[in-house]
Amino acid sequence: MDLEISGRSASEIADSLRSLIERGMLRPGDPLPSVRALADELGINRNTAVAAYRQLTQAGVVVTRGRGGTHVADHAVVAQEGFAADSVLRDVGTGNPDPDRIPRLEKALARAAGRPVLYGEPVIDPDLEVWAQQWMTEGLTAAASARLTITSGAADAVERLLAQALTRDDAVALEDPCFLASIHTVRLGGYRPVPVPVDGEGMTVDGLRRALEDGVRAVVCTPRAQNPTGASLSARRAADLRALLRDHPYVLVIEDDHFSMLSRRPYHSLIGPEHRRWALVRSVSKFLGPDMCLAVTASDPETADRLAMRLTPGTTWVSHLLQRLVHAQVTDAATVAAIEDAGEHYAVRNAAFAERLTAHGIPAEAGDGLNLWVSLPTPARSVSEQLMRRGWLARTGDEFVLAVGTPSRQLRLTVHDLEDDDAEQLAADLAAAVRAARGRPVLAEVG
The missing domain is CATH 3.40.640.10 (Type I PLP-dependent aspartate aminotransferase-like (Major domain))
Known part of the structure; x- marks a missing residue:
């Protein structure tokens, strides 16, 4: 064991590990010794090693991953809803409601x-x-x-x-x-x-x-x-x-x-x-x-x-x-009517875009909500990269998946505020992006 972990009690061992993390000798994501290895190295009871790791886990300093062992916690930034910052691309992954469908406040x-x-x-x-x-x-x-x-x-x-x-x-x-x-x-x-x-x-x-x-x-x-x-x-x-x-x-x-x-x-x-x-x-x-x-x-x-x-x-x-x-x-009756109209708007626009995608060879079905969940025949990240070349910024399903290991084959699209011409262009570009990601010719969609 290369780490200078010390201590006889659970609190002393936890303090020693916390000090190593604070000094940068252990970094986010680094694995820690197994309970058995830590107990053998320090000459302590395994229950003491377990208690030390439990203290650090409860403090959010480390995370346990079952058979994957114990690791220094990595407080990585989690993706959030909203517009992507500093992008010149047309953002169709925002998850936002239509601002024109949000009731005005003056009367209220x-x-x-x-x-x-x-x-x-x-x-x-x-x-x-x-x-x-x-x-x-x-x-x-x-x-x-x-x-x-x-x-x-x-x-x-x-x-x-x-x-x-x-x-x-x-x-x-x-x-x-x-x-x-x-x-x-x-x-x-x-x-x-x-x-x-x-x-x-x-x-x-x-x-x-x-x-x-x-x-x-x-x-x-x-x-x-x-x-x-x-x-x-x-x-x-x-x-x-x-x-x-x-x-x-x-x-x-x-x-x-x-x-x-x-x-x-x-x-x-x-x-x-x-x-x-x-x-x-x-x-x-x-x-x-x-x-x-x-x-x-x-x-x-x-x-x-x-x-x-x-x-x-x-x-x-x-x-x-x-x-x-x-x-x-x-x-307010007028506001309630506007909310009802907005709900119908989202449903109709999402269903219309799903029909456009299906017509372009990408079967899609609209659920309920602000967004459209589109399944693809190839990993979504490669399709997203192809869409970026065509001026669109989409959100891949990888950001929403808890189970790791398999690349997502879904895109989450926010399309309810697109005009008909823009919606048709996005559907065509998405079909072209899928073909490009699969290595097929896309000349028919160019120009």
């Missing part, structure tokens, strides 16, 4: 004005609470016990929900492919992501069964408009998942229904009426705009109490001005 701002809110007052605006109670509990089988909490967006809610229930290195079941914010939250929290495959009906039963057998303590699921695939839980799939979870009532189930008011699909929940730890999260960012950082969480009473406790050291409450603004918009 006048209604949102009100008296100042002081410390110690209720953290939820009373009018918003009355409206949200119906919005959050309709179709929810566990509605009878639901309590509401307001957070600064869905990602904030999911992060705090996991933090109030888990400790570092706990296992969390995530859809695979997965929403970028969920990947980011789990990795930064020091939890262990367990991938659950997604098909056309959502999270698979066999995948969740394996995750539960692996000891996951939380499940994060998107009931409709799953990002990036666009899949939504069918009634049958939701019932099968509820039946599976019936034997695991204390596993925290988080549903992130991010597309809610824009969705063209019915809401089917995997939260059963007897489940003990659960939360349904709905953000307003997709239909009122990403800058409207507000989400409503309905959860069981104990989870609601613990979530509220997680809020007290930080933001304490979400601005009542923002809460009133949201209430003014979602109770």
